[in-house]
Structure formats: C-alpha cells, structure tokens
Amino acid sequence: MFKPNVTVACIVHAKNKFLVVEETVNGKATWNQPAGHLEANETLIQAVQRELWEETGLTLPVQHFLKLHQWIAPDKTPFLRFLFLIEAQEQFETQPHDSDIDCCHWVSADEIIHSQQLRSPLVRESLLCYQQGERYPLSLLSSFGVPFN
Numbered sequence: 001m002f003k004p005n006v007t008v009a010c011i012v013h014a015k016n017k018f019l020v021v022e023e024t025v026n027g028k029a030t031w032n033q034p035a036g037h038l039e040a041n042e043t044l045i046q047a048v049q050r051e052l053w054e055e056t057g058l059t060l061p062v063q064h065f066l067k068l069h070q071w072i073a074p075d076k077t078p079f080l081r082f083l084f085l086i087e088a089q090e091q092f093e094t095q096p097h098d099s100d101i102d103c104c105h106w107v108s109a110d111e112i113i114h115s116q117q118l119r120s121p122l123v124r125e126s127l128l129c130y131q132q133g134e135r136y137p138l139s140l141l142s143s144f145g146v147p148f149n
Contacts (some may be wrong), residue, residue: 002078004070004078004079004080005037005077005078005079005080006037006038006079006080006082007035007036007037007038007079007080007081007082008035008036008037008038008044008047008048008051008081008082008083008084009032009033009034009035009048009051009081009082009083009084009122009126010033010034010035010048010051010052010062010083010084010085010086011033011066011083011084011085011086011126011127011129011130012033012034012052012056012058012060012086012088013085013086013087013088013130014087014088014089014090014091014092014106015090015091016108016109017091017106017107017108018033018106018107018108018109018112018127018130019033019034019056019091019094019104019105019106020032020033020104020105020107020112020123021033021034021035021055021056021096021101021103021104022101022102022103022104022105023100023101023102023119024102025119028117029102029117030117030118030119031105031107031112031115031117031118031119031123032118032119032120032123033083033123033126034048034051034052034055034056035051035055035081036050036051036054036055038082043141043143044082044084044141044143045062045084045138045141045143048062048082048084049062052086053097054096054097054098054101055096055097055098055101055104056094056095056096056101056104057094057095057096057097058092058094060086060088060092061086062084062085062086062138063085063086063087063135063138064084064085064135064136064137064138065082065083065084065085065135065136065137065138065140065141066083066084066085066126066129066130066134066135066136067083067126067129067134068080068081068082068083069081069083069122069125069126071120071121071122073120079122081122082141083126083129085130085135091106109127109131112124112127113127113128
C-alpha cells in the first residue's frame with residue numbers, strides 16, 4: 001500500500017517579510033517554512049501549530065489553508081504537504097525549541113525566491129502560492145474521528 005509522508009507547513013507573513021527557519025542539512029544551512037510531519041492523534045491544524053511552536057517558539061492562530069502539494073523528493077520519498085497561512089501583525093522575536101533549528105529569519109519574498117539555500121523546491125513554490133492570493137477557509141479540512149489531545 002502506498003503511504004506518502006504527510007507534512008504541514010505555514011507561511012508566516014508580517015510587514016512585507018516572511019518567517020523562515022534555518023537548519024543545517026548535510027553540512028549546509030537551508031531555509032524552510034516552519035514545517036514538519038503530522039503525528040498520530042493530532043489534526044492538521046494542531047500539527048502546524050505544534051511545528052510553529054517547536055521551530056520558532058511562536059503561538060499564532062492559523063487563518064487560512066493555502067494549498068496541498070504532492071511532491072516526490074529526489075530520494076524518491078513521496079510527500080503530501082498541507083500549506084497554511086498566518087498573517088501576523090508584527091515580526092515577533094523567535095526562540096526555537098527544536099534542536100534541529102539553528103535560527104529563524106524574517107526575509108523578503110525576493111530573498112526566498114532567489115535563494116540557493118532552500119530545503120526543497122516547495123519553499124519557493126509555497127511563497128508563489130501565497131503571492132497568487134488564493135485563500136481557503138480552515139473549515140475545508142475535516143478532522144472527523146481524530147481524538148483531540
């Protein structure tokens with residue numbers, strides 16, 4: 001049976017800047033949106049809020065669903081990545097709780113689009129989705145039967 005990795009990610013935007021997390025992968029600093037795997041017994045919204053807190057120390061409300069990406073990584077690992085949006089009022093200071101995260105940065109859209117240090121092509125693609133302006137209500141996602149923690 002085919003079982004893709006289910007992940008979540010969020011675009012965090014404030015005052016024309018976007019929050020990226022920096023981590024070292026194979027000796028190279030890479031940028032990503034706050035993101036990670038869906039865990040057992042949590043909803044997609046809970047997963048993205050957990051990942052945001054673990055990787056940035058921020059607790060912010062998720063406002064919109066942006067996109068579902070299906071992607072096959074270069075190593076042939078299949079992913080389903082649920083992308084969410086947080087529009088923040090200010091660029092908050094961050095305090096990563098995940099030891100894999102080196103630091104966080106508030107950067108411009110151009111810095112992301114032209115960066116050579118993106119963790120995957122989904123980082124750029126996610127920003128482009130944000131720029132297209134399509135937003136979907138969180139009610140589009142159902143969490144029927146999930147035992148809430």
